[in-house]
Amino acid sequence: MQYTQRDQALGTIAQIGSHSIEARTIVSLGQASVEFVVAGLPDVTRRVSRERALDAGIGLVTQLENTQASIPAVLEQMKQDLADTRRDAAAAQSRIGIPFEHSDQLEAVRTRAAQIAQQLSQQASSGPAAVEEEPERFSPAELAREMEDPKWWAGRAYSELSTLVSESREKRSDDPDWRRVYSTLEDGLRSRLTPSALKSAFDIDTPPDQSVPRAETSSATGPVTGSAPDRSTGPSLS
Secondary structure (H helix, E strand, C coil): CCCCEEEEEEEEEEEECCEEEEEEEEEECCEEEEEEEECCEEEEEEEEEHHHHHHCCHHHHHHHHHHHHCHHHHHHHHHHHHHHHHHHHHHHHHCCCCCCCCHHHHHHHHHHHHHHHHHHHHHHHHCCCCCCCCCCCCCHHHHHHHHCCHHHHCCCEHHHHHHHHHHHHHHCCCCHHHHHHHHHHHHHHHCCECHHHHHHHHCCCCCHHHCCCCCCEEECCEEEECCCCCCCCCCECC
């Protein structure tokens, strides 16, 4: 729905002192009102509803008289506004040609913005950016110390242990700490799994003198299972 506003001048409708009062009707958003204006002074106005204007009682006359009486105050405000405008204009005029106070910071921000825009453009044209290699979350020396605590093994998933076995096996030749991790893993798994389960799940051989029967037994640090774990479902050590 579109609302329109229509103004209609009604001409001079009253004379108060030396001032003529003009009126006009205003229709806005479906509501009609009447605005009274002191002739020659468009800032001195009074608006009332259409019904109030048609009533033309003593109340309306009083409002018109008050409008006429407000002329000195309106003129004084206009003078103050004019003085403020002239002061602002003079201040602006005095700053013409003076460099911007924060021009250095502004230039630095513009330069940085241009660099960012260039980087984004290059990334868009070259495809997805390469994913940075995730830094190591722990040191092998700290891991080896933690693994010596039987509590570390409780609930440990086979998938996690398999990853550690593979990683430490690969790095043990160049790093004594990883060699210690691998050795600790071997000892811990041998104490918890039968030789067949150990070989099947982690590809770790059991020395003949450390072989245990296939039947399920128990150790000081946890159960020993007699079959290989189902690695697809990710069981964990108790």
